[in-house]
Amino acid sequence: MTMTSAEIRQSFLDFFASRGHTIVPSASLVPDDDPTLLFTNAGMNQFKNVFLGLEKRPYTRAVDTQKCMRVSGKHNDLEDVGRDTYHHTFFEMLGNWSFGDYYKKEAITWAWELLTEVWKLPRERLWATVFKDERGELETDAEAAHWWQEVTDIDSQHVLFFGRKDNFWEMGETGPCGPCSEIHFDRGPEYCDKQDVPGHVCRVNGECGRFIELWNLVFIQYNRDETGRLEPLPAKHVDTGAGFERLVSILQGVDSNYKTDLFSPIMNRIQELAGHSDAEREENIVAYRVIADHGRAITFLIGDGVLPGNEGRNYVLRMILRRAARFGRKIGFQEPFLAEIAKVVIEIMGPHFTELPARQKFILETITQEEKRFYRTLDAGLALLDEIMDELAAAGETVIPGKKAFTLWSERGFPLDLTKDVAAERGFTVDEDGYWQAMEEHRLISGAGQRFEALGESEIEVYSRLLDDLRQKGKLPPQGVLHLYDGRVDLDTEVVALLKDGRIVTKAKEGDEVEVVLASTPFYVESGGQVGDTGFIAHYHEDEGEPRWEVEVQETYQPLPGLIVHRGQVVAGTPRVGDEVWAVVDYERRLDIARNHTATHLLHSELRYVLGEHVQQAGSLVTPDRLRFDFTHSAMLTQDELDAVERSVNDAILANYPLEVVYTDYHSAVESGAIALFGEKYGERVRVVKIGAPEKPFSQELCGGTHVSRTSEIGLFRILSESSVGAGVRRIEAVTGRAAQRLAQSRLNVLDAAAAYLKCRPEEVDRKVLSLMGELQSREKEIERLQRKIAQRDFETLLTQVRDVGGVRVLAARVEATNIETLREMSDWFRNRMGSGVIVLGAVMAGKPNFVAAITPDLIQRGLHAGQLIKAVAQVVGGGGGGKPTLAQAGGRDVSRMGEALSLVPDLVARAVSSETG
RNA sequence: GGGGAAUUAGCUCAGUUGGGAGAGCGCGGGCUUUGCAAGCCUGAGGUCACCGGUUCGAGUCCGGUAUUCUCCA
Numbered sequence: 001m002t003m004t005s006a007e008i009r010q011s012f013l014d015f016f017a018s019r020g021h022t023i024v025p026s027a028s029l030v031p032d033d034d035p036t037l038l039f040t041n042a043g044m045n046q047f048k049n050v051f052l053g054l055e056k057r058p059y060t061r062a063v064d065t066q067k068c069m070r071v072s073g074k075h076n077d078l079e080d081v082g083r084d085t086y087h088h089t090f091f092e093m094l095g096n097w098s099f100g101d102y103y104k105k106e107a108i109t110w111a112w113e114l115l116t117e118v119w120k121l122p123r124e125r126l127w128a129t130v131f132k133d134e135r136g137e138l139e140t141d142a143e144a145a146h147w148w149q150e151v152t153d154i155d156s157q158h159v160l161f162f163g164r165k166d167n168f169w170e171m172g173e174t175g176p177c178g179p180c181s182e183i184h185f186d187r188g189p190e191y192c193d194k195q196d197v198p199g200h201v202c203r204v205n206g207e208c209g210r211f212i213e214l215w216n217l218v219f220i221q222y223n224r225d226e227t228g229r230l231e232p233l234p235a236k237h238v239d240t241g242a243g244f245e246r247l248v249s250i251l252q253g254v255d256s257n258y259k260t261d262l263f264s265p266i267m268n269r270i271q272e273l274a275g276h277s278d279a280e281r282e283e284n285i286v287a288y289r290v291i292a293d294h295g296r297a298i299t300f301l302i303g304d305g306v307l308p309g310n311e312g313r314n315y316v317l318r319m320i321l322r323r324a325a326r327f328g329r330k331i332g333f334q335e336p337f338l339a340e341i342a343k344v345v346i347e348i349m350g351p352h353f354t355e356l357p358a359r360q361k362f363i364l365e366t367i368t369q370e371e372k373r374f375y376r377t378l379d380a381g382l383a384l385l386d387e388i389m390d391e392l393a394a395a396g397e398t399v400i401p402g403k404k405a406f407t408l409w410s411e412r413g414f415p416l417d418l419t420k421d422v423a424a425e426r427g428f429t430v431d432e433d434g435y436w437q438a439m440e441e442h443r444l445i446s447g448a449g450q451r452f453e454a455l456g457e458s459e460i461e462v463y464s465r466l467l468d469d470l471r472q473k474g475k476l477p478p479q480g481v482l483h484l485y486d487g488r489v490d491l492d493t494e495v496v497a498l499l500k501d502g503r504i505v506t507k508a509k510e511g512d513e514v515e516v517v518l519a520s521t522p523f524y525v526e527s528g529g530q531v532g533d534t535g536f537i538a539h540y541h542e543d544e545g546e547p548r549w550e551v552e553v554q555e556t557y558q559p560l561p562g563l564i565v566h567r568g569q570v571v572a573g574t575p576r577v578g579d580e581v582w583a584v585v586d587y588e589r590r591l592d593i594a595r596n597h598t599a600t601h602l603l604h605s606e607l608r609y610v611l612g613e614h615v616q617q618a619g620s621l622v623t624p625d626r627l628r629f630d631f632t633h634s635a636m637l638t639q640d641e642l643d644a645v646e647r648s649v650n651d652a653i654l655a656n657y658p659l660e661v662v663y664t665d666y667h668s669a670v671e672s673g674a675i676a677l678f679g680e681k682y683g684e685r686v687r688v689v690k691i692g693a694p695e696k697p698f699s700q701e702l703c704g705g706t707h708v709s710r711t712s713e714i715g716l717f718r719i720l721s722e723s724s725v726g727a728g729v730r731r732i733e734a735v736t737g738r739a740a741q742r743l744a745q746s747r748l749n750v751l752d753a754a755a756a757y758l759k760c761r762p763e764e765v766d767r768k769v770l771s772l773m774g775e776l777q778s779r780e781k782e783i784e785r786l787q788r789k790i791a792q793r794d795f796e797t798l799l800t801q802v803r804d805v806g807g808v809r810v811l812a813a814r815v816e817a818t819n820i821e822t823l824r825e826m827s828d829w830f831r832n833r834m835g836s837g838v839i840v841l842g843a844v845m846a847g848k849p850n851f852v853a854a855i856t857p858d859l860i861q862r863g864l865h866a867g868q869l870i871k872a873v874a875q876v877v878g879g880g881g882g883g884k885p886t887l888a889q890a891g892g893r894d895v896s897r898m899g900e901a902l903s904l905v906p907d908l909v910a911r912a913v914s915s916e917t918g
Numbered sequence: 919g920g921g922g923a924a925u926u927a928g929c930u931c932a933g934u935u936g937g938g939a940g941a942g943c944g945c946g947g948g949c950u951u952u953g954c955a956a957g958c959c960u961g962a963g964g965u966c967a968c969c970g971g972u973u974c975g976a977g978u979c980c981g982g983u984a985u986u987c988u989c990c991a
Contacts, residue, residue, distance in 0.1 A: 319989095
């Protein structure tokens with residue numbers, strides 16, 4: 001009786017739960033607070049700070065299945081996915097963890113027990129590896145080897161020793177590390193894919209597919225310092241990882257991950273959609289695998305709040321999605337189909353990863369939208385490719401240069417295989433060598449940019465040591481600084497630490513910039529988009545009205561969980577560690593922030609009501625002055641929509657809904673309909689802010705921020721702007737309360753003033769302005785008409801100055817004109833009237849001389865050229881010019897010599913004409 | 919983080935050594951038709967993304983910024 005994948009996952013979690021482990025939910029695929037990492041790529045990511053000793057958890061034993069993505073680097077290459085049966089972009093990593101609790105004995109015992117007794121894998125097919133340094137520098141892991149023999153009934157011949165590459169695990173250049181012990185499974189000789197290689201012998205850590213690694217038990221016992229030395233750790237940890245998909249394939253007895261029940265429903269759905277026979281499915285198996293694998297990846301990524309975009313992780317998502325779409329096209333899909341694949345993924349994985357069904361509509365819409373975008377770029381690329389081929393065909397070529405093909409790819413995202421296909425239809429080929437050469441050049445130029453830079457660890461270490469120290473001395477409770485911001489704005493407490501210029505000090509003096517750590521604090525710490533509080537920390541002596549010392553707090557932040565730091569300036573006295581203080585928040589400012597924050601929730605709720613449930617928060621900023629709310633929506637909001645949203649928010653304010661804050665656990669909160677945000681990390685206990693009647697809340701969100709107690713306190717809500725942040729994300733900025741009142745007042749004052757100037761009622765200002773603008777426009781036209789009339793009159797008198805130069809009618813004159821267009825127009829009249837001739841007109845515009853020269857086409861053949869003519873004229877006034885043979889213009893600097901310049905024209909014409917005849 | 923491309927009328931886009939800002943669709947008015955689809959005539963609509971530089975002169979050349987697209991890491 002084979003187990004389903006869901007049963008296997010659950011049995012893993014249950015097995016360790018029954019041995020004192022806390023079942024921990026998978027962390028998001030988007031690592032928070034770790035800029036060195038594009039995606040969560042291993043089970044230990046979320047515990048990294050625990051291993052580093054920077055963070056404490058309420059448990060010492062944990063078990064989980066972690067969502068992981070590997071798209072580049074040593075572990076995986078996107079291009080390989082689909083070619084074999086076991087590489088994936090998205091996968092689950094099962095793990096059990098000990099944080100300074102049990103160690104090698106238990107880890108080995110339980111792993112063996114689970115594999116052989118619960119999952120009933122035959123022990124004769126299991127192998128274990130243990131660390132033995134090939135350089136002899138590090139200690140052999142005799143302890144692990146001992147326990148393998150002692151607590152398991154593994155065949156003693158099946159315990160092997162391997163060196164650093166396979167059995168020593170390090171997190172990075174420095175940090176926690178240690179030996180590991182791997183468990184391998186022998187799938188049998190029929191799985192060997194190297195049988196035709198001479199001299200090949202199947203073995204553990206060999207080249208072939210017969211032995212595969214099932215489970216890695218890492219024993220963290222050292223810390224590697226900057227000099228590369230290994231220091232034994234006081235607390236030893238266990239970090240294990242078992243690739244879930246591979247495990248399922250073994251337990252279900254299939255030879256490919258894609259044949260497990262994690263993938264086969266997806267593969268079947270692809271076949272159904274494509275209308276393929278079984279033979280056709282086998283022919284296109286690589287495409288099937290790619291679509292199935294990538295389908296899972298994109299579903300989970302979007303489920304964790306990643307949107308397709310053009311940089312960083314957003315770009316990776318787009319790349320994976322488009323790769324899947326491309327393979328889909330290859331096997332015959334003509335329109336977006338990936339949402340159908342995602343539906344199956346959600347069906348399979350939804351029961352355990354509940355964020356998927358909760359976000360289903362959004363996930364599917366996002367996928368289809370991006371797929372459509374991709375089809376559009378393909379269309380654009382096709383048009384461009386056609387153009388390129390047209391040009392080549394005209395030149396008698398049939399090979400598309402590699403560089404052109406690469407440009408299609410790098411600028412339009414148009415893939416090479418498609419270029420080849422389309423080219424072949426018209427009998428063209430592609431210079432692939434040139435393509436790869438261009439790709440290499442591009443890679444060198446753009447890939448030379450540095451990688452992500454690691455954060456300054458030293459700063460963190462100062463805080464980390466400080467926090468440990470304060471806890472040990474009992475200055476702070478185990479959970480750290482008490483954060484008592486909820487519902488209060490002041491409290492009495494004690495200074496437990498002071499920092500100046502990043503160093504721990506015992507006192508500070510007036511004027512110093514300091515960081516103050518208090519035993520408890522009423523200051524809200526920047527979080528969830530809400531800015532931190534400002535205010536004062538002051539030390540009073542009994543019965544004295546004035547404080548002995550006072551610090552003006554400008555910023556509060558949390559460098560580590562449990563540690564809250566107030567940064568500010570000492571405005572009076574000398575603060576000392578140990579002083580009793582009164583910490584008080586700037587109340588008015590806190591209230592302004594609360595108004596904006598509550599209004600943000602109302603806005604979120606109304607946007608979903610007005611625009612639809614696809615609206616998801618994509619970011620927010622709440623300050624005392626204004627609020628900014630980013631959300632997913634594909635189109636610009638119309639004025640009607642904005643009006644509707646603004647009106648509904650104000651209606652909700654007027655309804656004077658009460659607010660209620662409740663603490664509950666994450667799952668029941670989400671189940672009762674509370675909105676949780678993408679990419680946010682929530683603990684088990686969450687804070688829910690409900691607006692409206694408690695039994696039927698108007699809005700409920702998981703939120704740690706500060707709020708008003710009834711909506712009417714918000715006052716007025718007014719949208720300032722609506723704009724775009726990126727593809728599919730819009731931004732609304734708005735004000736409330738005092739800021740809205742100030743805005744309304746100043747706007748109305750301006751309106752009143754405008755009405756007074758216009759001598760009309762404020763309600764009529766827009767109409768009045770429109771009619772004035774209309775009038776202004778018609779007057780401008782009238783002026784233009786009159787100017788033309790004057791010009792025409794001047795032109796008539798000019799005609800009397802036409803001279804005959806060698807049989808050519810020539811007119812050179814200075815006129816009054818305010819723009820170059822008038823000069824051109826006059827030259828048109830001249831040409832129309834004379835039929836044949838040369839005209840050069842000059843006028844002063846903005847204090848500088850300008851010229852236009854025009855020559856009728858018949859005279860061009862006699863060697864005349866307006867451009868050359870005017871160049872010579874302009875030289876006299878210190879300028880230059882040029883143009884076409886028939887029409888040219890020029891400018892200069894010296895107004896006083898304009899007459900002289902124009903007087904040259906007859907001679908110049910005469911010379912040009914005579915050189916032609918002579 | 920880096921490379922490349924794009925940004926011109928409400929929309930889709932032309933604009934080739936720097937020298938008259940254009941087309942199609944859409945919109946307004948008029949004509950034709952029994953009516954409709956349409957056709958004909960005519961009109962309005964532009965800070966050529968923004969800022970700076972070169973030049974007598976910049977949609978066009980150079981530098982920077984913003985936004986969008988795209989590739990590499």
